[in-house]
Amino acid sequence: DVVMTQSPLSLPVTLGQPASISCRSSQGLVYSDGNTYLNWFQQRPGQSPRRLIYKVSNRDSGVPDRFSASGSGTEFTLKINRVEAEDVAIYYCMQGTHWPPTFGGGTKVEIK
Amino acid sequence: QVHLVQSGAEVKKPGASVKVSCKTSGYTFTTYNIHWVRQAPGQGFEWMGIIDPNGHSTRHSQSFQDRVTMTTDTSTTTVYMELSSLRSEDTAVYYCARGPPVYSDNSGIDYWGQGTLVTVSS
Numbered sequence: 001d002v003v004m005t006q007s008p009l010s011l012p013v014t015l016g017q018p019a020s021i022s023c024r025s026s027q028g029l030v031y032s033d034g035n036t037y038l039n040w041f042q043q044r045p046g047q048s049p050r051r052l053i054y055k056v057s058n059r060d061s062g063v064p065d066r067f068s069a070s071g072s073g074t075e076f077t078l079k080i081n082r083v084e085a086e087d088v089a090i091y092y093c094m095q096g097t098h099w100p101p102t103f104g105g106g107t108k109v110e111i112k
Numbered sequence: 113q114v115h116l117v118q119s120g121a122e123v124k125k126p127g128a129s130v131k132v133s134c135k136t137s138g139y140t141f142t143t144y145n146i147h148w149v150r151q152a153p154g155q156g157f158e159w160m161g162i163i164d165p166n167g168h169s170t171r172h173s174q175s176f177q178d179r180v181t182m183t184t185d186t187s188t189t190t191v192y193m194e195l196s197s198l199r200s201e202d203t204a205v206y207y208c209a210r211g212p213p214v215y216s217d218n219s220g221i222d223y224w225g226q227g228t229l230v231t232v233s234s
Binding site for chain 1: 147156159173207212216218219220221222223224225226227
């Protein structure tokens with residue numbers, strides 16, 4: 001299975017400041033159709049996951065533009081431009097290129 | 113708007129079985145596969161399996177190969193997951209999640225159900 005490694009585990013951030021989360025895969029994630037199926041999910045306390053980003057850098061509908069993502073090969077990054085209180089959550093990367101789909105261990109974003 | 117609505121929480125004894133339902137709406141049911149993923153308390157996500165909407169094919173994690181059964185009901189656009197021979201380690205929130213279109217073989221996920229807590233305790 002493809003191992004997804006996230007860092008840091010915990011990320012205390014001051015309101016209004018940027019945050020950056022790293023995700024590394026144990027194998028390249030380019031699918032046979034040329035796409036890279038790397039997603040980012042947000043899971044707020046007590047809620048189910050919500051997809052924020054698909055195919056590395058595409059924001060889902062309704063996702064604030066303070067969220068951005070990038071990457072290629074085996075290294076990927078999620079950035080929050082200016083953290084707001086509603087961004088307190090655990091963020092997970094997930095690869096959907098190889099079987100089975102696998103998830104990073106999560107990064108907990110909290111307010112400092 | 114895509115919705116996946118799951119059945120309510122369950123408490124089961126070790127050795128029993130549990131069946132969780134996932135009612136879908138807001139899209140054409142027969143065009144997308146459905147995953148099942150679980151999350152133990154305070155833990156990450158563990159993929160269990162995937163089923164095509166017509167119920168013709170499934171793929172399971174080796175960890176659940178002999179214990180999980182997934183089915184669909186196209187008349188009610190509902191997907192079911194049954195886990196047998198429950199043990200305390202199966203205590204988790206179980207999620208259904210929409211997978212890729214049926215014509216695609218990638219393993220992506222977009223929309224999730226609200227989750228169903230299954231507690232296994234004697």
